[in-house]
Amino acid sequence: MNQEQLKVIQNREGFIAALDQSGGSTPKALKLYGVEEDAYSTEEEMFDLVHQMRTRIITSPSFDSKQILGAILFEQTMESKIQDLYSSEFLWEKKEIVPFLKVDKGLAELSNGVQLMKPIPGLAELLAKAKERQVFGTKMRSVIKELNPEGIRAVVEQQFEVARQILDAGLVPIIEPEVDIYSEKKDEVETILKEELLRNLDTLHEDDHVMLKLTIPTVANTYKETIDHPNVLRVVALSGGYSRDEANEKLKENDGLIASFSRALSQDLNVNQTDEEFNAALKDAIDSIFDASVNKKA
Template identity: 75%
Template sequence: MQQSQFDRIKNDKGFIAALDQSGGSTPKALAAYGVSEDAFSNQEEMFDLVHQMRTRIITSPAFDPKYILGAILFEQTMDSKIEGLYTADYLAEKKGIVPFLKVDKGLAEESNGVQVMKPMPELDELLKRANERHIFGTKMRSVIKEPNAEGIKAVVDQQFEVGKQIIAAGLVPIIEPEVDINSPEKEKCEEMLKAEILDHLNNLSEDQNVMLKVTIPTKTNTYKELIDHPRVVRVVALSGGYSTDVANEKLKENDGLIASFSRALSQDLNVNQSEEEFNAELEKAVQSIYEASI
């Protein structure tokens, strides 16, 4: 782990771009970008198209390190190249943007009002490759739908257990227990989640640092205590299905919480836009998310 990257993520102004749609969500991401399913006939072609989309975003002058601190990549993106460099190297060397990798294998079936992550038997191997590819940190997502104590505890236990494995490999984990924005008892879920996370943070040793990725809370500044915790490098927020404008408005109300948006970043981009139009739309999104993050 590079100290300069650590300091940048901890202290600099900006936000983290989430470019990590995976197999399941890729067709949706492509469709939103104006590429229909008949444009590809297999997974390989699909991933080529999505890599073209991500390359266009990353190489755009609007994808600017003045506003963007880090970018979360999908495994295939990590192993792909941009202008002859592996994506993480391109981000770090050409852009000064810190690379992260999505490491989870998706969600298990719902149980106790939550979805924990599917098992990750190949995680050690993936972390080894992530180190070779100069990745700084990782991201993994679980989902909470109901204020069920047993379920929420299972989510946070699993996240921190895997998080420690990631720390041991020399990377910084982004722990992401998303609370579903449509949960009828969202605020109650968030109170329980916060208590559970605090418990785990207080048990980390001084050389164990994590990041957190949370749904923007119903009650403003719910997570302030987590943001100020000495073991927390940074707390970022997902857009969670809110539109860019709504997500930005909600984010602004929370002190010290910065964005890590995916859909909100790319929702107005289209494959048929000219470079000028594409860069202008991306710049608008980047600017608005940055403003909300600071």
């Protein structure tokens, strides 16, 4: 584990940018950016366009370590270059922003009210490559849609099973059991999820460090015990479909919870903006998300 990166994640104020749209979510991300599907005809062209978008974000003067702790990348982004450096190396060496890598391969079909992760073939090799690229940690996502204790338990146990492999490889896993914001009885789902998280956190070794990425809870500070847990470096929040304004207001109500927004970060960016317009829109987004992450309501 890179000790300088650890100090940034543990001690610096800020939030984590999620730049890891992949697979089926890439066309949607491009469309929000103003790039229609008729602008590309192959998957390779699609990923080239999304890399151009991410490069524009990462190289923007508005995107800096004064407010951003880390950035989560998709594997193809990690393997692509920015100014002759791999993207993850550029983030760390040029920006002092800690790189993370999305490692899951998408979601399985709905069962017991949840979507587990699909199998992750070649995980050991991917983790070894990530370490070579100066990546600090990983991210993997499951989704909880219904109040089903058995399903919620299965999600958390699968997450921790993979997390142990990541810890053994010397990286820090971000465990992401997302709760669908439209889930009925969302607050009850989150109470069960918190208990399952605490139960599994208590099984970790003393020197195991993990992070959690969670939907902003319906009841403020539901996850305070996980934030305070000795094995947890940080708990970050996904925007989960909320607009940036909504997500920021909800985030402010939760002590110690910081953002890791994706769509809410990039929602006002457009391919046709001038650099001045683009950098200003990105700065407005970053300023507001930073403020919500560090300035909490009394």
